[in-house]
Amino acid sequence: MTAVSHRVSVAEWAAAADAVRGLAPGDEIQLICHVNPDGDALGSMLGFGLGLRRLGFTRVRATFPGQFEVPVPYQALPGLDMLVPAVEAYREARLILIFDVAAESRLGALAPLAVEGFSVVLDHHASNTRFGRINLVDARAAATSVVASSLLDRLGVPLDAEIAECLYVALATDTGSFKFDLTTPAVHELAARLIATGISPADISRRIFDTRPFGAMKLAGEVLGRAQLDRTAAGGRGMVWTYATLSDLERYEQRPYVLDTLIDPIRSVAEADVAVVVKETGPSEWAVSLRSKGAVDVSAVAVALGGGGHRLAAGFTGHGTPEEIVKAVRDLLDANLT
Ligand code: 5GP
Ligand code: MN
Numbered sequence: 001m002t003a004v005s006h007r008v009s010v011a012e013w014a015a016a017a018d019a020v021r022g023l024a025p026g027d028e029i030q031l032i033c034h035v036n037p038d039g040d041a042l043g044s045m046l047g048f049g050l051g052l053r054r055l056g057f058t059r060v061r062a063t064f065p066g067q068f069e070v071p072v073p074y075q076a077l078p079g080l081d082m083l084v085p086a087v088e089a090y091r092e093a094r095l096i097l098i099f100d101v102a103a104e105s106r107l108g109a110l111a112p113l114a115v116e117g118f119s120v121v122l123d124h125h126a127s128n129t130r131f132g133r134i135n136l137v138d139a140r141a142a143a144t145s146v147v148a149s150s151l152l153d154r155l156g157v158p159l160d161a162e163i164a165e166c167l168y169v170a171l172a173t174d175t176g177s178f179k180f181d182l183t184t185p186a187v188h189e190l191a192a193r194l195i196a197t198g199i200s201p202a203d204i205s206r207r208i209f210d211t212r213p214f215g216a217m218k219l220a221g222e223v224l225g226r227a228q229l230d231r232t233a234a235g236g237r238g239m240v241w242t243y244a245t246l247s248d249l250e251r252y253e254q255r256p257y258v259l260d261t262l263i264d265p266i267r268s269v270a271e272a273d274v275a276v277v278v279k280e281t282g283p284s285e286w287a288v289s290l291r292s293k294g295a296v297d298v299s300a301v302a303v304a305l306g307g308g309g310h311r312l313a314a315g316f317t318g319h320g321t322p323e324e325i326v327k328a329v330r331d332l333l334d335a336n337l338t
Helices: 010-021 039-054 104-116 144-154 161-174 185-195 201-209 214-225 246-251 256-261 263-267 298-304 322-336
Strands: 028-033 059-063 095-099 119-123 134-137 228-230 239-244 274-282 285-292 313-319
Touching (some): 010 134, 010 144, 028 039, 028 104, 039 095, 039 161, 119 144, 134 144, 214 239, 214 246, 214 263, 239 263, 239 322, 263 274, 263 285, 285 322, 298 322, 313 322
Parallel strands (some): 095 119, 119 134, 239 274
Antiparallel strands (some): 228 239, 274 285, 285 313
């Protein structure tokens, strides 16, 4: 295994394109993205799947591990008819394409399938373990959809409005609506190409970012209201954190994905470089989101605790109480100041 590379080599691009070109139209192709999929995972996977259909492939399925639930904002994505529960994934696909997955652990029960088959990994996490046969991992790409669109270009697939909508949702999600640090001129050039197909960024943004049930808004109020500021954490740069339980979700009759955007108001706190949201997912099990404004490499913290991600946005699965989990994070912060 080679060291983590930040860009994709010419040979890797060629190998991935050849892997697709070598298939017959009726060959089975399985697409997989990570557990609890977000906009980039679903958007890059479905956008690429639509591209494969345009190339004439008739057997294309998409799936993800864990609970088979697509967050409501993504339920209007084009290409959703490709999506099947994990048990209906092609077991002997000629080609497996894996989207936005930094490590096998994010593939749950689908990990053996992905590792034993002929797999191409498309991803942008610096912590990617390069578990595929071919690894298109570009840690400087703002989203996996940047990698996916690049491979579609190399395969000669013209962008249309359906493909563009998927890729735009992915790009807008992972760049925080074109606000985050990897939002380069190339990102805006890609966005321009996508918008030129006729999609409506305003409609998409309202649907994806600016719509939520009343209960989700009230739940957010409660979770934000219990946030705590620890000024001395991270060498005095500060840490702000909060948590949400399954009983919070039950009380407001909300699904877990509504908690995923709460990291954004939390990370806006001026007095803290590091933001943490601890979300209960099962008995003594929590999904932890970490963000940094730059002083701390939170991906190193996440990796040390069994997870992964990017320098400024990372996560892991925690066990115990929220206080115990936050203490473990706090203990690692000083060691990972950048
Ligand atoms: P989020 O906080 O939005 O769920 O995730 C932020 C980043 O951390 C994403 O890039 C995501 O892939 C990564 N991440 C979140 N949770 C985990 C985890 O449990 N394991 C790994 N390897 N990465 C994670
Ligand atoms: Mn991503």
